[in-house]
Amino acid sequence: MHLITTHLQIVAVLFLPGAWGQMGSSSTLGVVVEAKNITLPAGSKAVLPCHSPRMVWTQDRLKDRQRVVHWDLVRSSPEYSVERVLDMSPGARQRLYNSVNKGRISVQDSAFNDGNFSLIINNVFTTDKGVYTCNLHHHYCQIHQSIQIQLNVTKSARKEKRYWDGEKTVFVVLLGKSVVLPCVNRRSLWREGLQEDQQQVAHWDFQPPGVRPDRADRLVDLYASGERRDYGPRFGSSKMSVEEDAFTLGDFSLSISHLKPVDKGLYSCHLHHHYCGLHERRIFRLTVGPPIPSAPTTAPRVQNDVPEPRTEKEVEGPRVVNVILPEHRGYFVQHLGYFLATFLLLALIVVAVIVLTRRRKKRGLEYDLRRCDRGNVISGGEMSLDCTELRTCNQEPPSSDYKNNLLKERDMVKECNMDFDGKLWK
Structure with a gap:
């Protein structure tokens, strides 16, 4: 419990620099359990929350x-x-x-x-x-x-x-x-204590800027018996208020209406239960900002009986509104994909053309080796011979009277030589 109290005090010091002077007297004023900075515009209503279920007042006869x-x-x-x-x-x-x-x-x-x-x-x-x-x-x-x-x-x-x-x-x-x-x-x-309604007390203090903690103003004292003591004109004029059933609900929140710059300062809620040995303190730094700007009002137009003459030069043209839509993040990536796909398609086509061309050239060379063109007579009396297609003489006549293959081959050679000599001397 002591460690938690120490941490709460450290938080109060960090967030509320104006509470440095109050830390020294924390043993007498109570343990700081909450600290907040609140900024509200001038003219609005502020509610400084202060809740404690341990301070709920119930008339306990047992x-x-x-x-x-x-x-x-x-x-x-x-x-x-x-x-x-x-x-x-x-x-x-x-x-x-x-x-x-x-x-x-x-x-x-x-x-x-x-x-x-x-x-x-x-x-x-x-x-x-x-x-x-x-x-x-x-x-x-x-x-x-x-x-x-x-x-x-x-x-x-x-x-x-x-x-x-x-x-x-x-x-x-x-x-x-x-x-x-x-x-x-x-x-x-x-031990036997006094009546509980005399032991439970809640009070609010206000410390203006530049004022020491021991010079803080007391705003109100609340007792579980229902008694309330107001200090100053703020509660009397209904500018500040605390709920009447505070000890029944455990809600001691302070409401401040019609905020003004003079309301800026340090507010502290003190809860004391002397019978239970409870002493808690909650600190709020209230800052009043500029008022909320009112809605702009247009001045009424004065209507004259005589209408204003309109010149011919005043021609109302069509109103054009240019709307610029920001490009999507994937716009560049999408177009880059289109470009790469097109380039890849072209590359495939070129490769296919090259492959087909090489195959066709290879087939042409093989065909030239098998075919010899006929020669023409050139100067010098030399003659170039045309190589004709050699016809294989392996066709066997339908009626073959050869006794063996040797005779058959000899006759085939003779027949081929005769055909060749006849063509040569034509």
Whole structure:
């Protein structure tokens, strides 16, 4: 809790530099739980929020039952167990949970008057060994405290002692003797207090710029009984107000109407519950800005009986509105894709043409090797011979009377030579 309080104070110092002077007196004024900067235009209404559910006022007739003390015992041997030893509240007698402890274990009847809740054990048994816990609960104030004490039993008077083991107090008691396990809390919270409507107070303070915290102006005091004290003319003129049922709802917000530059400054909401020991403070820095500009009003046009003459030169042309639409982010990428696709298509076409051309040339060369053109007679009396197509003489006549292949080949050679000589001498 102390760490959270420290952090809240640091936040208040960081966000509200004007609250430096108030940090030194935080112990007397209360703990700062909230700090805000608020800027509003002049003439508007400001609401400085201040809520606390712990300050909700309810007329509780069973107030004594809100405070309870009970002692618990934790045994580790022979097996782990938890046992309720005793409990009591101001409006009821103390109650023992084991008949063996009747008349042997008790707490003083004046515990809630003097704050002494110590547990008295007479004629200590061996079974009394264990860890005792004193639990203090205040349900209305939401406060819960616990104190642990370890009790050990010995049969040797030399071993009887009391020491701190780093976590709790340890009592080593001689068997059969009496012991008092201390549990003392003398805060007024645990004793008979005054009426709650006199213990709950809320008040607002105003600190103008350049004014020290101890010179702050008190605006209003609110009491849970319904009493209210106004300081200055601000609440009397209804410029500032706090809801009448503030203690019923826990809402102590301050409303300021018709803001003016003089309302600029530091506002602080203080909540005190003396019975519960509650002291909270909320700080708001209010800055008043320029007023909100009013809506422009057009001056009424004066209508003359005589209409204004219009010249022929005044010709109303059509109104052209140029709208420039920003290009989409993917515009460049889209056109680049079109260009690349076109280039790739052209490249494929060129490659296809080249391949087809090479194939056609290769076929032409093969055809030229198989074909020889006829020669012409040139000068010098030389003659170039035309190579005619050689006809294979392998056609076998339908009626063949050859006895063997040798005779057949000889006749075929003769026939071919005769054909060749006839063509040569023509």
